Amino acid sequence: MATTSLQFWKPGTQGPGSSLDRATESEEIIVHAPNLSALGIQAQRERLPIFKHREKLLYCIEEYGVVIVVGETGCGKTTQLPQYLYEAGWAPPGSVIACTQPRRVAATSVASRVANEVGTILGDEVGYIIRFEDVSDKDKTRICYMTDGMLFRETMIDPLLSRYSVVMIDEAHERSIYTDLLLGILKKIRRKRPALRIIVSSATLDAQGLLDYFNSNTALSNNIPPLEQKPEAVIVSLEGRMFPxxxxxxxxxxxxxxxxxxxxxxxxxxxxxxxxxxxxxxxxxxxxxxxxxxxxxxxxxxxxxxxxxxxxxxxxxxxxxxxxxxxxxxxxxxxxxxxxxxxxxxxxxxxxxxxxxxxxxxxxxxxxxxxxxxxxxxxxxxxxxxxxxxxxxxxxxxxxxxxxxxxxxxxxxxxxxSPEITRTDLATPILQLKALGVDDLMKFEWVTGPPAESVLRALEHLVAAGMIGADGRLTPSGEKVAECPVEVSIARMLFSSRDYKCGEEVLTISAMVAVQDVFIIPEGAPGALAELERRKFTAEEGPLNDTQDHLTLLNAYNAFVRYGRSSSWCKNHALSFRAMSRAVSIRAQLKKYMVRFGLPFDSCQGDSKRLRQCLASGYWRNGARWVMDGSYRSVRDDKVFHVHPNSVMFNRKPKSGWVVFHEIEETKKTHMRIITEIEPDW
DNA sequence: GAGCACTGC
Missing domain, CATH: 3.40.50.300 (P-loop containing nucleotide triphosphate hydrolases)
Structure with missing residues (x-):
């Protein structure tokens, strides 16, 4: 087969940014910069397509509560808009312009570019906040890029987001779960704090939906002053910069x-x-x-x-x-x-x-x-x-x-x-909303409402887990767990580690299950080598040498630390250095929460029974029993589950016949991932 | 006897 003739139908040019219209080079360049490199940056900034819309944008932000900015990626909105606001005086001392991103790399890389354009050191006037990294200054930072999850977390500490004058939700069309939760919270905050300005930046399609969302007024109750006649939100369209x-x-x-x-x-x-x-x-x-x-x-x-x-x-x-x-x-x-x-x-x-x-x-x-x-x-x-x-x-x-x-x-x-919120387990998001004082979930103004069944299922889970009481309000332990950046089952495990005296080990396991893809599958030899390496941690490393996935993760972590957290060591043992390093950060963060909640760091001293009992208390909903054909049946509703091929339990019969698992993933088969054997009487 | 989209706190 040499050449292949392709039968393609070409309906003509279409697609993003078919207009090739960019800011013309002849536009007058106004430079306030003291030196040449800054002059170059200024000229570059003014060549961006968004520059033509600067005055219009500033006018709209002055006049309206919510500005929905529509533009293709690359038109400059993420880097320029916060700077325009800053230059126009929207961030006087004591207030900050926030710009959220769905991803960590976006927050850090954009912040560093903008710091460069502003001519400041990253972390001074321009900074960023992502999990594990706060490169901002409480007093100096005026423009702060952050992940949407971080800003959502901040609403749990400061419900009115009082230190922010403008919040820009970038990439809103991606509809990440935290974007949706934030939009709902921000709409609520705007009623109580009309001085706050919101910018929602999105690619074309759903701009009208967002406009209707902010201009609708369904949750208005009697004790809240009516909004002005003028609409709350307005759309500003920017021309794309992309080539046809x-x-x-x-x-x-x-x-x-x-x-x-x-x-x-x-x-x-x-x-x-x-x-x-x-x-x-x-x-x-x-x-x-x-x-x-x-x-x-x-x-x-x-x-x-x-x-x-x-x-x-x-x-x-x-x-x-x-x-x-x-x-x-x-x-x-x-x-x-x-x-x-x-x-x-x-x-x-x-x-x-x-x-x-x-x-x-x-x-x-x-x-x-x-x-x-x-x-x-x-x-x-x-x-x-x-x-x-x-x-x-x-x-x-x-x-x-x-x-x-x-x-x-x-x-x-x-x-x-479909937005992530319509196809995800809502237990944690609902727990967090309750912690924010959203007691009536039916009255919360979702941009897109999650399926009622998801809400019910999550509430049922939270009630069964003792996080929500009969009155629908958070229990004291629910309030604590809402703060923890882990799932409900893991939080329960951390709390019960006190009773089983194995806080040290459960802390490590909690960090390790939160990181995916710890074991690398090498190119070419699918699984074989990785499995060999994984079995080393199950049998040779550490005193806890049962064939259990959770204990295998624990052993791998301890070995990683013992061998100096080295990347070459990871390579030799088919472990992901990236994932292992992340587990170290997560563990350190969770440790702070354990200290705050007064949980002790006892070690089970190799007594794996106590540890496994503690795991069972966290995964109390995730039980399964072995059946003769080698598959399992779930304890809750007798469903057929299989062991994930990544598990060290794959093709081994548990002695007791009973296991708990971290999660279920349904692909071609329904697989339990990360399994530990337990005794049925636990 | 066989498998792993992508994020985020």
Whole structure:
């Protein structure tokens, strides 16, 4: 197979930012800067598309409570808008402009860029706050970038967010759970503190929905003064900066989009003479590896005179080193092909991409409240996602996006991905809302209401766990657990560690289960090596050598610390250095909460029975018993569960016949992850 | 006898 002819229908140019309108270079540049490098920065700032809208934005923020800013990524809103506000005097001493991001890297990298533009050291006038890292100054910081989760947490300490004059919720179209919770809280705060200004920044599609949300007034009660006649919220549209991206569809649907992706990569490489790298969106690791292997079979057939093709995988399971390879600049005679999961849709930006190939699917986690199980399923992408994926081709020059589905399929795609709050376990969010004084969940103004069944299921869980009393209010232990940055079952485990005298070990286990992907699966030899290494921790490391996943995690952690937290040690034992280091941070943070709640740090001194009893007390809802065919039945409703192949319990019969597990994941089968054997009479 | 979208506190 040498060349493949592609039958693509091209309906003409469309896609993000088809207008190529950028700020003209002839505009007068006003410079207040004292030196040349600052002059360069100032000129750059004024060339951004958002600069033309500066006065309009400032006027709207002065006049309206809520400004919904719509613009493509790259138009400068994240970096410029907080600076405009700062320059216009919105952050006098004692008040701060907050800008929230759904991801940690975004908060840190944007803060550092803005600090540079402002001409200040990061952490002085411009800072950031993410979990484990507060690079801000209580007195000096005027612009603060932060993760939305951190600002939500701050509302638990300061319910009116009184130190902020303006809160900008960035990337609101992603509808992360904390974005939704924050929008609800902010709408409430605005009633009590009208001086607060809110900016919601979003990509196009749902701007009208957000406008209606803020302009509706359903929860108005008698003791709150009526709002002014003028609408609460207004939309400001910014022009995009992105280059046009031509969209091409398949004429006929494909039954195997991985193979179609390989064909399309090959044809693009041979037919498109213009240099530029290729980015392919697939749904998961397995597909990426198949795509890579099928592509490598074609490589020897590359005709003479063509540039080389350099394929690279990109997904979250890779080590940092492997991930960094996709950013290496391409030599002149090589074309890079990055074959990626959804991580490249928003989290990771690779420069130099000119061609995007989109399989049209994504893996999404969905919580089913009636079964209390969450499952990972492959579903068609939304139109918003497809637009975002296509936009990855137009960051530095005009590009092309090949969609591996038909134009009519494209029209039937849902407009946007359902908000996270509609497909997640609400136990923790509801506990936190209760801690914020939202007692009546039906009156809380959700941007999108979660399914009633999810709310009921979460309330039932919280009542059973003793976090909420019969009156619907938080119990004293509920108030404490609401503060803890862990799930309800883990918090219970930490609290009962006092009775079982194993605080030290439970603390470590709590940190380790909070980190995913501790054990690395090496490229090529799926599972085998990792399993070998994992078994070392179960059998050879440490005194607690039962075959239990929780104890294996404990042993791995202790060994990591004992061998000096070294990254090369991790590499040799198929452990993720990133994950292990994160566990160290989480453990330190949880330790502070234990100190605050007066929980002792006893060690069980190798008495694994006490430790396992303590685990059982936390995972009291997650029990299962072994049955003859090697599967398990859940204690709660007799469902069929299987042991996850990553578990050290995989294909071993528990002596007692009973286990508790950390979580259930439903993919092709229903798997219990992180398992510990218990005695039935516990 | 066989598997791992992505975030966040």
């Amino acid at each position: 991206v031509e969209i091409a569809y398949l004429d006929e649907p494909t039954s195997d989009y991985v193979r179609q992706a390989v064909k399309t990569i090959w044809a693009t490489h041979l037919q498109q003479k213009a240099p530029g790298d290729i980015l392919v969106f697939l749904t998961g690791r397995e597909e990426i590896e198949r795509c890579l292997s099928e592509l490598s079979e074609l490589l020897p057939d590359l005709p003479k005179g063509y540039p080389q093709l350099h394929p690279l995988p990109l997904h979250a399971g890779l080590s940092t080193d492997e991930q960094l390879m996709v950013f290496e600049p391409t030599p002149r005679d090589v074309r890079k092909v990055v074959i990626s999961t959804n991580i490249a849709e928003a989290s990771v930006t690779i420069e130099g991409i000119k061609y995007v190939i989109d399989c049209g699917f994504v893996k999404i986690r969905t919580y089913n409240p009636s079964s209390a199980l969450s499952s990972l399923t492959t579903v068609p992408v939304s139109r918003a996602s497809a637009t975002q994926r296509a936009g990855r081709a137009g960051r530095t020059a005009p590009g092309i996006c090949y969609r591996l589905y038909t134009a009519s399929t494209a029209q039937s795609l849902p407009p946007s991905t």
